[in-house]
Amino acid sequence: GCIMTHLLAGHLRKEPPAEKASMRWHHTRNGTEQMPWRLSVFFCGMHIRDKEFMHLFETPLPHPTVHVFGKEDEFYDYGRDGFGYKPQEEYYVDPVILTHEEGHQFPTKQPRAKQIYDRVAAEIW
Known part of the structure; x- marks a missing residue:
């Protein structure tokens, strides 16, 4: 899930427009930094592990994100x-x-769960 979202965002920012891309995706596939969705929210997300794709994020992408991590997560x-x-x-x-x-x-x-969900909702709306 989350790794695929990172890769999609990275590819959309870097790839040239596809010849038969729909108009909905054309503006993002033309090298722009704006994604066709407003915000990405990641719960217990993970980084890209394939070094072949790390170049997609050499510079940070100006796309709004929320990342929620559990400190007792075995993968934290x-x-x-x-x-x-x-x-x-x-x-x-x-x-x-x-x-x-x-x-x-x-x-x-x-009360932490409510604080987190309230903040996520505030970022969405």
Whole structure:
């Protein structure tokens, strides 16, 4: 899920327009930085692990993102090291980064869960 979203955003910013691309995608496939959606929200997201695609984020993408991480997630430390490159939130300009004290899951413990969902909703709307 999240890795594919990073790759899609990276490819849309770098690829030349496809000859038969629909008009809906044409503006993004023409090298622009604007994605055809307003915001990406990642829960327990992960960085790109294939070095072949890391060049897509040599410079941060100015696309709004929210990243929610559980500090008890078994993949938390692995996700923070960026696989020798950089963590996923550094792929984007001014990411919103939220953490909770739970594992690889949507947060449920109050009051932090409500704070996180309120902030995510505020970013969406």
